[in-house]
Amino acid sequence: MLNSQIRRRLAVTTALVALAFAPMAAQAQEPKKGGTVHVVVQPEPPMLMQGLNQNGPTNMVAGNIYESLLRYDEKLNPQPSLAKSWEISPDAKVYTFKLQEGVTWHDGKPFTADDVVFTLDKFLREVHPRWRPIVNTQVEAIEKVDDLTVRITLKQPFGPMIMSQEVASAPMIPKHIYDGTDYRANPANNTPIGTGPFKLKEWKKGSYIHLVKNENYWMKGKPNLDEIYWQIIPDAAARAVAYETGKVDVLTGGSVDVYDVARLSKLPNTCMTTKGWEMFAPHAWLTPNVRNGILGNKQFRQGLMYAIDREFGRDVVWGGLGKLPTGPISSKTRFYSSDVPKYTYDPAKAKELIKASGYKGETIKLLNLPYGETWSRWSEAIKQNLEDAGVKVQIENTDVPGWTQKASNWDFDLNFNFLYQLGDPATGVARSYVSSNIAKGNPFANVGGYSNPEVDKLFAEGASAPTDALRQEAYTKVQKILADELPVLWLLEMDFPTIYRCNVKNLVTTGIGVDDGFRDAWKE
């Protein structure tokens, strides 16, 4: 019964997906060929070999060079990319991907199922921290069926599997270059070879990365643009000025100070969008270290939540961008539930709760996230909020490695953080709350130390339940519990607006946004 239902739904999906390009291509205007687009990238990516590095800037540039099996639209529905179509078996354990025909690597070698198997079974299993847990715990086998068909067999149903083939999570790596080598020391890492619409022409360190059109791209007629320059400008204000003076055409999310967003988006011929972040749906919060005295007290944590003026944070610190979250799951992604206890800014109530919790004036160390000015401002505002409620706070500033070390070794009282939801609560959300993920050494694990068997159980159910309805049920429950217990203090569903010249079209077409590459973009 169930199986047939799924099959039918999938069949429909596949059909819809196959048609997906038609409406896109038929959009108001016919794309124009040619042209150069200048985009800022910040900071300079350490490397462009996306299999080995998934830093934000790496993804942003490498998304044009590498491709994965699937893309995801703004509603997070899977779309074909290197996989032309796919099928999921009725027991939700076997995934079969049909590959595009006539795809070649940038060096001219054909792209085949061998590459896919090598990538998913060997390369990424060894080096990719996001794919590794999935492939090690959920996957039974990855096999080549024929040159253009790959089959993945799961040990048990795993809902997020279909969401895991995004380009940063599973970029296809050329087997003929990497098989049998020391991946990280392979000299080819400097000259990345992918199947994507653009190729690396030149990387002038500290200055720019120059990508040019892949003439042999498998999708006929794409890409539209001739070249892309990724400009490296380290100072946020200088980036804003560079846009104003016409030196760059696109300011990617987070590349300018939030205060500049409003000003810049009012400039003539300037468009702004917050789309393209649905897959990642960054969720910002404060992690209380529940091991540390008073922070283990639920009442105290609730007091903190009432003390923080989250609206001020959004409106003043983040320039009005984003939405106040209600719980662990972003309202932009799937399985969100609004049926949870809510917190509003209420200093009086905060004082009351904090007093009742038995707080005796100990100093709370607030570890700031070293990702720029805005986060510092937010720390300062929250510090002031908490002090107004009678809590003594001391801000600690550090650099990225310092933060990583302190966060991953649990050396903090309150820690700022923001995590990607990765399209599915099982991969992007559960990791911060389940007790099995309390481990030192990873700043994105459950660093606060919250542990609740009930929550563990519900997250496990959510991951492996065979239907979305069942999954939703588990997730609704867990959201309710967490919003009451506050293992973390959710502050903001963040928006990272992309600012660009209006004559750059089709810039953001998927739920991954600019990171999915400029395949469809064109310039008027």
Place this chain on the structure above:
Amino acid sequence: MNLLQFLSGRLVKGVLVLFAIALLNFFLIRAAPGDPAQVLAGEAGAADAQLLEQLRARFGLDQPLLTQLWIYLKGYATLDLGFSYRQQRPVLDLVLDRLPATLLLTGAAFIVSLGLGVVMGALAARRAGRWSDSLITTLSLVFYATPLFWIALMSQILFSLKLGLVPNVGFETIGANYTGLARALDIGHHLILPSITLGLFFTALYARMMRASMLEVAGADFVKTARAKGLSPAIVSRRHVARNAILPVVTLAGLQAGQLVGGAVLTETVFAWPGIGRLMFDALVQRDYSVLLGVFFISSAMVVGFNILTDLVYRLADPRIEAAS
């Protein structure tokens, strides 16, 4: 002592200084919290213990400290400044890539500030007590007291954004594909703002120094001799006063070379100038030890080299040195 002895003496001293700098930097950076593996893992947005271990083994971070130091020093002796796993390139390549930009920037700033400073200081001294002296003295005080980054930002906004006279950031117009003279002009155009901003503080410094030095030399006996010969004031002040007064300024300028590299960190960051100052700051933020150490080393070597150069200039300009040393 002849030139060769002098040079070899200075070189040996320079090498010792560099050795000490290498040693200091190595231990300084090792004392920092966090290691490169954690940074890489942190920025990847996900990390597990296995990844961290893989990375640490790659970086040789699992070796004892002394072994790491020994490997590091051995490498330096052969100009192998290590390998940046973060950028997947040898450090020397990275630094050499960026070095020309920094040399251009600091060189231009140095020449501009020294030239301008000497001329301003000399003018002020010749007109000591008059309004032009007051103007120059006041101006140099103002430059001296203004924060470098502040000037950088202000001039960026005024000259680039409001007046549109010069580009605000970068080394050249990207994508313009200029060649030859056009390219040189384009780079020169980009160079104006950063080099002047960086040079302003030093202009002030040299102007003040030159003025004081001129006034001091003006009281020297040989100046009286020159005037007693019936030389015109202009010749006295150019040939006798300025030529002697400039010597301590050159010495100071040589000593200031290190500060110039330091100032380049700020300037290059604000103006997105692709030089080693920025490479250094980026490397620091990213805890790319090998690059940071490499840049430290190269910039110190630059300063040492520069000091030798100014000593050499000084030697040529002042015949007394040979006898004294």
Place this chain on the structure above:
Amino acid sequence: MNFFKRFARNRGALIGLAILLAVVAFALLAPTLYPQSPWRMVGRPFMAPLALDRFPLGTDTLGRDIASGMVHGARVSLMIGVVSTIVSLLIGVPLGAVAGYAGGFVDDALMRFTEFFQTIPSFALAIVMVAILQPQLGSIVLAIGIVSWPPVARLVRGEVLSLRTREYVQAAVTIGQSTPRIIFSQILPNTIAPIIVLGSLMIGSAILLESSLSFLGLGDPNLMSWGYMVGAGRTRLIDAWWISFFPGLAIFLTVLALNLAGEGLNDALNPRLARGRE
């Protein structure tokens, strides 16, 4: 009394002293003038100066009163300037004195050491140190002190070296005074004047250095300093110029005042050196 007369003859020095006194007065009166924390969000963000009488200098990105930040910042900037200068004096003076007095190998070794510190790009070293020790008041002061001492050591050494051969110091040797006593009673008192002058200039440099560090995000997050304010406001320079303008101006004026006063002190303390002013 002669001292003040000579000092007052330099008009710039008087102006500098006046500015300095004003800054010090603001710093001392900060808790009276603005009893609330300068971090407190008290108004709408981005209010221009004089838009409301309550905020003569406007408000910043979070709606904090800039005037309050300025007076509280004066305390911090002055404190960091003075304390770090004291730190560098504490390193530089003994080192220079020992090098200058001992001469020979000790002098050589200590001067190589000093030269070594001068060769390292000092601002870069300050960045490294603050980053390694984490940006806190202590580490900032220490870093500034550590990169600023070489000129002190060189000055003191030079002075001591020339004083050491002075006949009154030789006389002290011949009458059998002990070395520490000679250094402390015969030599150091005579180096005080140039040290005071240098010190006043160094406070200015220290304030500049601190503001540069803050600009790069390496300031103490719990202290309202001018450098922090400039850094925090720089991204809004175009449409909310006042946020970084006023603190920037304050840094500039204070450093300028210290330099002017320093020159005046120089004239007053070393009358023979104050030439070229006739």
Place this chain on the structure above:
Amino acid sequence: MADVSKAEPVLSIENLTLALPPLADRAHAVENVSLSIAPGETLCIVGESGSGKSMIAHAVMGLLPKAVKPKGGAIKLAGRDLLSLDEAAMQDVRGREIGMIFQEPMTSLNPVMRIEDQIFETFEAHGLLAKSERRARTLALLTEVGLPDPARLAKAYPHELSGGQRQRVMIAMALALEPKLLIADEPTTALDVTTQAQILKLLDNLRQKHGTAVLFITHDFGVVAEIADRIAVLQQGKLVEQGTADQVLSNPQHDYTKRLLAAVPSLIPPQRPAIVESKPVLSVTDLGKVYRKRSFFGAAREVKAADNVSFTLAKGETLGLVGESGSGKSTVGRCCLRLIEPDGGRIMLGDLVLSDLGKSALRQHRKRIQMIFQDPFASLNPRQTVGRIISDGPVAHGTSRKDALARAKELLELVGLSANAVDRYPHEFSGGQRQRVGIARALALEPDVLVADEAVSALDVSVQAQILTLIKEIQQRLGLAILFVTHDLRVAAQICDRIAVMQRGRIVETGPTAALFAAPQHAYTQALLAAVPGGARFGH
């Protein structure tokens, strides 16, 4: 001496008054001074420091410091009033019509220019001679002033020349355009006696050859006697006496002139009581000290400042250590106190081997040998009171401050100052008074031996005489042994019982003063004695 007939004067200064700035110690640097110089004549202006003699020279040259302004009178050069000329006209006068030589040969030449370039300039400034001629003329000039190898010297830089050679270059430069008047401002004061004698001789020869008038500024009557046709004596800016050399030197009219002349020490040693033979208080044996210029590579340069120096000093005796600069006399003096550590040899204070003592033992025994320094301005700590300066010594050796201060008062009176000077600071005293304080400091420790290092060289003659008398008195009273280091043979003649002559680190001759002056044995001693200026008039 030149024929000083009634020719038209080259220079005549009429009622010249120069005003000093408002806060100076007197209103006028020079007041109502009238002088004139005939062609070929040498006029010496004599006076002690601060008398205003240099100001006159600078006024003639138009090179007065900005703060000093001519207030009245005229300076006429061949009838033309120089004070009324503008800067451009004055510029033309300088070098062409008046040449000038300064006191300090070490600093009077531009250190970064070649000698020939500096001479060329003189022609260039006045647009004289073609380029090729300039070179020939330069060489001729350098030859004329008696420089060896002029072709090579012309290419040299000033630091490669000795002091005497530099002063010759200065003279060549001043005479390059054959000016009518040569102004020499203390041109030999910084030179050793033998060099001084040569330069004076050169100047006189040139004057005779070219008929140049010379305005010679000096404080040294010996030099005056050597070179002057006429003499003008200046006291506190006022001209007190003027006349021919003979008149002034043999028959001075003004008290001040008389006093000055009387203060010039004679070269004839006075009769001195014989020293009672006793065990020496200080004996130095085979003292050696070598200065090495260190260099990173290559051979180090060595200068032997003391080479096998031996001498003894008895109680109550004064031994003069005499020599020119660089002879090592000061080094030897300081080695005796171990202010400079000798390389070898033995220094004994009575039975105590001073040269073997360790650091702390040395400090204990330092009080037995004390020193009087040369520079009265540098030898007292400007930040300590006189009382403190004198009492520090005894305090360092365990006396209480109170007792030491009481003793300091007695000592001040002993050296001719009032006891209440203890509370005052050194800058409140004159040079001579400070030197007295310095002597009191040395005496405070009741030493056996005093080393006086050029103790009177920095003082004006009149003060010099007083201090010498004081030292003699104290020696007699306390029975001190004194090692008197000096370059001035006149002073040595007056105060020393025995003299040791040093040359390049070695003692070349020793003997009782009278015997040594009467019949010098060593060629160097002979040369030294012959070079003392004014020897003919003051002394023999």
